[in-house]
Amino acid sequence: MATLAGWHVELEFTEDGHRTGAAALLRLGDGCEMRARGYAMRHPSDPEQLRVGEEIAGARALMDLAGQLLQKAHTEIDEVSGKHSFPIKG
Template sequence: MTNTLVGWHIEVEFAEEGAHTAAAVLLRLPDGRELRARGDTSRHPADPEQERVGEEVATARALQALARQLLDKAHEEIDDLGAVPSYPL
């Protein structure tokens, strides 16, 4: 058995405006498809400014949305094979 190294790249971009932070993620898959998702967060006015924390929360939310899309894509591909139905969460 030969081990083949396969990698996927995820790009993350941020937009910050005042207390609001948005993250956009892009995943390019080997089959040529691209999956995109967004995540947002807002800092409470009483909290100190910490850009990194807003970026982390917004990115985590975007990655959760991306994970859902990736699971949906995988389940569709399993179901298209027709042998055994998948069981999406």
């Protein structure tokens, strides 16, 4: 039987004028927590679309978390193998 693992991600958004911010919190099964932020700026001539700003800011925060996860994984690989692994950037 396969073992299931679960991660919990929380995203909170703030709107300040033309700027939307996203704060992400990731809780891993090993008790580790990672935090990241992402931002989106709306040009003053663009129509207000709060959802679009949230999507862009949220995506940027999640991309930061993805980078942190890759770094964590490669650090753990290096500790066990004694060799330097290379994260693939995507």
